[in-house]
Amino acid sequence: xxxxxxTLSAAAALMACCWTGAVTASEGIDLESFSLEELLNVxxxxxxxxxxxxxxxxxxxxxxxxxxIRRSGATCVPEALRLAPGVHAARIDATRWALTVRGFNxxxxxxxxxxxxxxxxxxxxxxxxxxxxxxxxxxxIEQIEVIRGPGATLWGANAVxxxxxxxxxxxxxxDRVAVGAWTGGQGLYRTRASISExxxxxxxxxxxxxxxxxxxxVTTTGTDSGDDADEFxxxxxxxxxxxxxxxxxxxxxxxxxxxxxxxxxxxPTPPFSTFGNDEATVRIAxxxxxxxxxxxxxxxxxxxxxxxxxxxxxxxxxxxxxxADLNLQHNFAPIDRHEVIWGAGYRHYQxxxxxxxxxxxxxxxQTDWTLHAFVQDEFTAVRDRLELTLGAKIEKRxxxxxxxxxxxxxxxxxGDRHTVWGSxxxxxxxxxxxxxxxxxxxxAIPPGATPxxxxxxxxxxLLGDDGVTPEELIAYETGYRLQPADHLLLDFAYFxxxxxxxxxxxxxxIRPHPIYGLPVMxxxxxxxxxxxxxxxxxxxxxxxxxxxxxxxxTYSYITNEKHSPGEDESAGFQxxxxxxxxxxxxxxxxxxxxxxxxxxxxxLQSFKIDEVAIPAxxxxxxxxxxxxGNRWRLSLGGRNLLHENHxxxxxxxxxxxxxxxxxxxxxTAEWRF
Amino acid sequence: xxxxIVNMRRSMNRCFIRLLSGILVALCSxxxxxxxxxxxxxxxxxxKLPELKSAVxxxxxxxxxxxxxxxxxxxxxxxxxxxxxxxxxxxxxxxAGADINGRRxxxxxxxxxxxxxxxxxxxxxDEDGDHATLVDALDLxxxxxxxxxxxxxxxxxxxxxxxxxxxxxxxVFTINTNCLEAxxxxxxxRLMSVAHVYDDGS
Numbered sequence: 001x002x003x004x005x006x007t008l009s010a011a012a013a014l015m016a017c018c019w020t021g022a023v024t025a026s027e028g029i030d031l032e033s034f035s036l037e038e039l040l041n042v043x044x045x046x047x048x049x050x051x052x053x054x055x056x057x058x059x060x061x062x063x064x065x066x067x068x069i070r071r072s073g074a075t076c077v078p079e080a081l082r083l084a085p086g087v088h089a090a091r092i093d094a095t096r097w098a099l100t101v102r103g104f105n106x107x108x109x110x111x112x113x114x115x116x117x118x119x120x121x122x123x124x125x126x127x128x129x130x131x132x133x134x135x136x137x138x139x140x141i142e143q144i145e146v147i148r149g150p151g152a153t154l155w156g157a158n159a160v161x162x163x164x165x166x167x168x169x170x171x172x173x174x175d176r177v178a179v180g181a182w183t184g185g186q187g188l189y190r191t192r193a194s195i196s197e198x199x200x201x202x203x204x205x206x207x208x209x210x211x212x213x214x215x216x217x218v219t220t221t222g223t224d225s226g227d228d229a230d231e232f233x234x235x236x237x238x239x240x241x242x243x244x245x246x247x248x249x250x251x252x253x254x255x256x257x258x259x260x261x262x263x264x265x266x267x268p269t270p271p272f273s274t275f276g277n278d279e280a281t282v283r284i285a286x287x288x289x290x291x292x293x294x295x296x297x298x299x300x301x302x303x304x305x306x307x308x309x310x311x312x313x314x315x316x317x318x319x320x321x322x323x324a325d326l327n328l329q330h331n332f333a334p335i336d337r338h339e340v341i342w343g344a345g346y347r348h349y350q351x352x353x354x355x356x357x358x359x360x361x362x363x364x365x366q367t368d369w370t371l372h373a374f375v376q377d378e379f380t381a382v383r384d385r386l387e388l389t390l391g392a393k394i395e396k397r398x399x400x401x402x403x404x405x406x407x408x409x410x411x412x413x414x415g416d417r418h419t420v421w422g423s424x425x426x427x428x429x430x431x432x433x434x435x436x437x438x439x440x441x442x443x444a445i446p447p448g449a450t451p452x453x454x455x456x457x458x459x460x461x462l463l464g465d466d467g468v469t470p471e472e473l474i475a476y477e478t479g480y481r482l483q484p485a486d487h488l489l490l491d492f493a494y495f496x497x498x499x500x501x502x503x504x505x506x507x508x509x510i511r512p513h514p515i516y517g518l519p520v521m522x523x524x525x526x527x528x529x530x531x532x533x534x535x536x537x538x539x540x541x542x543x544x545x546x547x548x549x550x551x552x553x554t555y556s557y558i559t560n561e562k563h564s565p566g567e568d569e570s571a572g573f574q575x576x577x578x579x580x581x582x583x584x585x586x587x588x589x590x591x592x593x594x595x596x597x598x599x600x601x602x603x604l605q606s607f608k609i610d611e612v613a614i615p616a617x618x619x620x621x622x623x624x625x626x627x628x629g630n631r632w633r634l635s636l637g638g639r640n641l642l643h644e645n646h647x648x649x650x651x652x653x654x655x656x657x658x659x660x661x662x663x664x665x666x667x668t669a670e671w672r673f
Numbered sequence: 674x675x676x677x678i679v680n681m682r683r684s685m686n687r688c689f690i691r692l693l694s695g696i697l698v699a700l701c702s703x704x705x706x707x708x709x710x711x712x713x714x715x716x717x718x719x720x721k722l723p724e725l726k727s728a729v730x731x732x733x734x735x736x737x738x739x740x741x742x743x744x745x746x747x748x749x750x751x752x753x754x755x756x757x758x759x760x761x762x763x764x765x766x767x768x769a770g771a772d773i774n775g776r777r778x779x780x781x782x783x784x785x786x787x788x789x790x791x792x793x794x795x796x797x798x799d800e801d802g803d804h805a806t807l808v809d810a811l812d813l814x815x816x817x818x819x820x821x822x823x824x825x826x827x828x829x830x831x832x833x834x835x836x837x838x839x840x841x842x843x844x845v846f847t848i849n850t851n852c853l854e855a856x857x858x859x860x861x862x863r864l865m866s867v868a869h870v871y872d873d874g875s
C-alpha cells in the first residue's frame with residue numbers, strides 16, 4: 001500500500017468516526033432548525049412512484065437517478081452505468097468504452113439499444129454506440145432506465161440483450177443559471193454553463209454548453225497511448241405546455257469531438273504493418289420535436305420527429321451519415337382492465353463512407369429505410385395481483401424480410417411487498433452496414449512465412465456479406481422482487497438467452513487479390529450467420545435506505561455455451577468478453593450540514609478477450625461532496641484507489657496498444673443562482 | 674521522451690493524490706463541528722412529508738398577525754385545531770409549546786365548527802382524502818379570525834387561505850389574499866415573498 005493510499009485510508013477512517021457520531025447523535029433531519037426558505041427548498045423524493053413501477057414491472061429494470069449519477073462521481077455516462085447490475089462497462093482508453101448488457105462486449109458491442117428520450121443514438125454502421133461521443137450532458141439527465149433483456153416490443157429492433165434509455169430533465173426555469181467546472185488527474189478538465197428562462201406563461205427554455213478535455217492514458221508498456229481528446233457539446237431544450245392537455249418539447253444538440261487514436265495499418269509490402277497515431281474528428285448535429293396530448297386520464301397520443309447528421313473522419317475511414325425518424329405512439333384503455341399501447345414509425349438512413357486502401361465499404365454510399373409497428377396489451381387478470389402483457393412488433397427493412405418479434409410477460413403480486421415475474425420474448429439484431437458491406441485488410445502474412453505463400457503476400461481480409469440475415473434471440477426470464485422491510489428492497493433476475501444465426505466470420509478459400517499490380521493473395525474472413533449458442537445467468541440488486549445512509553449491493557453472473565462445438569471451427573463464435581462474476585457496493589452517507597460521502601467498491605472476475613486474459617479488478621472510489629445552501633456544490637473524489645493502474649479492456653478490432661486506467665482524482669464545483 | 678512525460682504525469686498524479694488526502698483530512702476536521710447543525714440542501718423521503726409540512730406551517734405562523742378579538746392580549750396561547758389525518762396531527766402536535774411571537778402554541782384536534790371557532794389556526798388535512806366533506810361541514814367563509822391551512826387540492830377555491838402542495842418535489846404554498854382582510858388577518862411581506870398568490874381568475 002503506498003503512502004498516499006495509507007493517508008487516504010486514514011482520512012476515510014477519520015470521516016467514518018465523525019459520521020458515526022453524527023448519525024447516532026441525531027435521529028433524523030432536524031427540520032425545526034431550518035428557515036422557511038430552507039424548508040421550501042427541501043426535496044421530497046417520491047419513492048412510491050418510481051419504486052412501485054420498478055417493483056411491479058415484468059422485466060429486469062434498474063433505474064439510475066440523477067442523484068445516483070451525481071453521487072457516483074461519474075464523469076461520463078458509461079461510468080454511471082456501472083451502477084446497474086448486468087452491465088459490463090469497461091474503459092478501453094481515455095475516451096472509448098466497451099459496454100454491454102448480459103455479455104458479448106467489445107468496442108463494437110452490438111446487442112444493446114441505446115436511446116436518449118426514446119430516440120436511438122446507436123450507429124447503424126456497426127449496430128453499436130460511440131460512447132465517447134456522448135450526446136447528452138450528465139447534468140441534464142433525469143434518470144437512466146437500464147432494461148436487461150429484450151425490450152423489442154416497445155423499443156424496436158436491436159434491443160437484444162438490453163435497452164438503455166437516457167431521459168433528460170424537463171426545463172426548470174427556477175434553475176436560472178448554473179456554472180460548473182471539473183478538474184482531475186489524467187488531464188481531465190471540464191467547464192459547463194447552463195441557462196434557463198421562461199418563454200411565455202407555460203414554456204421554458206434551457207441552453208447548455210460544456211467543453212471537456214481528457215489527457216491520454218498510459219499503455220501496458222509504460223508509454224503514452226496518445227489518445228487524448230477535446231470535446232464540446234451544446235444542447236438546447238424547450239418545453240411548452242398548451243393548455244392542460246398538450247405538451248411540446250423541442251430539443252437539439254451539436255457535438256464536436258477531436259480524439260487522437262492509435263491505428264494499425266496493414267500493407268502488402270514491408271513493413272506490412274504500420275503503427276501510428278492520428279486524429280479522429282466527430283461532428284454531430286441533431287434536432288427533434290415531440291408533441292404529446294392527453295386524450296383522457298387513461299389515454300394519450302405522442303408524435304415525434306427527429307433529424308440527425310453525423311460525421312466521423314479519421315485517417316483510414318470517414319463515416320458520414322444522416323438519419324430521419326418519425327414515430328407515433330398511442331395508449332388507451334379500450335375496455336376495463338386492459339391498457340393498450342400501439343405505435344408505428346419510419347426511419348430513413350443515408351450514408352457516404354470514404355475508405356482507404358484496404359479499408360472501406362462496398363458500396364461506399366447506401367440508403368436504407370425501416371418501417372415498423374407495434375402493439376402491446378397489458379391485461380389486469382386479477383386486480384392488484386396478476387397482470388399479463390402480450391405484445392408484438394413487426395418490422396420491414398429494405399434489405400431484410402418482414403420480421404415479427406412477439407413477447408409475453410406476467411407479473412404476479414401475491415402481496416404488496418412481493419412480485420414474481422416472468423417473460424418469453426424474441427428479438428432480432430438486424431445486420432449492420434459493416435456486417436453487409438465492410439472490407440478491411442486486418443493482417444498481412446509476408447512471403448515465405450508459411451508454406452502456402454512462398455512467393456506472395458497473403459492478405460487476411462474481413463469482408464461483409466449482403467446475404468447475412470438478422471441474428472435471432474429467444475429470451476426466457478424470470479425474477480422476484482421483495483420488500484421485506486420499509487427500507488430494504490431485493491431484486492433477483494434469472495435469464496436464459498437462446499441465440500441463433502449469430503453473425504461471425506468464416507474463412508473462405510485463398511484467392512488472387514492483386515493490389516497495385518502486386519501478386520497478393522487474399523484469405524477472406526466472410527461475415528456469415530454461422531453459429532448459435534446460449535447464455536445463462538442472473539443478477540441481484542439489494543438496496544437498503546435510511547435517512548442518513550443508503551447501501552446498494554449488486555451481483556451479476558453470466559456463462560455461455562456455443563451450439564455444436566467443433567462442427568465448424570473456422571467460424572469464430574462471438575465471445576462473451578465479459579467477466580462471469582462481478583459485484584459492487586455503493587455506500588452513500590448524508591451526515592448533515594450538506595455533506596455527502598460516497599464509497600463505491602467493485603469487483604470484476606478475470607476474463608478473456610480473444611484468449612488474452614484481463615486480470616481481475618478490485619477498485620474503490622471515494623467521494624466527498626458539500627452543498628452550501630442551494631448555490632454551491634463542491635465535491636472531491638478519488639478514483640481507482642486500490643491500485644496504481646489496471647487494465648479494463650482493449651480494442652481487439654485493431655488498436656495496437658492496451659491502455660491502463662490509472663488511480664486518479666476528480667474535483668468539481670458548481671454554482672447556481 | 675514519451676516515458677519521461679508519462680513519469681512526470683505519474684509524479685503529478687501522486688502529488689494530487691497526496692493533496693486529495695490532505696484536503697479530505699482537513700475537510701473532515703472542519704466538518705465535524707458542523708455536523709450537529711442543520712441547514713443545507715436536503716432530500717427526504719415521502720414518508721417524512723408530514724414533518725416537513727408541520728415545520729412549514731409553524732414557520733408560516735411566525736409571519737402571521739391576528740387582529741381584533743383573535744389577537745387577544747398578545748400573550749395568550751395560540752390555538753391550532755387539526756382536522757383529520759393522524760400523521761399530520763402527530764407531526765403538528767410535536768410543535769406544541771413552540772413560541773410563536775410570544776404566544777405558546779397549543780395543538781388540538783377538532784371535530785366540529787364550534788371547536789374550530791375557538792382556534793386561531795385551523796389545519797385541515799387531506800390525508801384521509803375527504804376534504805370536501807370537511808370543508809362543507811366547516812364552511813370556511815364563516816370563520817373570521819381563523820387562519821385556515823390545508824394540503825387539500827382546490828382549498829383556495831373553497832375559501833381556504835393557505836394551500837400547501839408539492840411542485841417538482843418541493844413544498845410550496847399558495848395564499849388566497851382576497852379573504853385576509855375579512856378574516857382580520859395580516860401576513861408579512863416576507864411571507865408573501867416566498868409564497869404563490871392565489872388567482873381566482875376574476
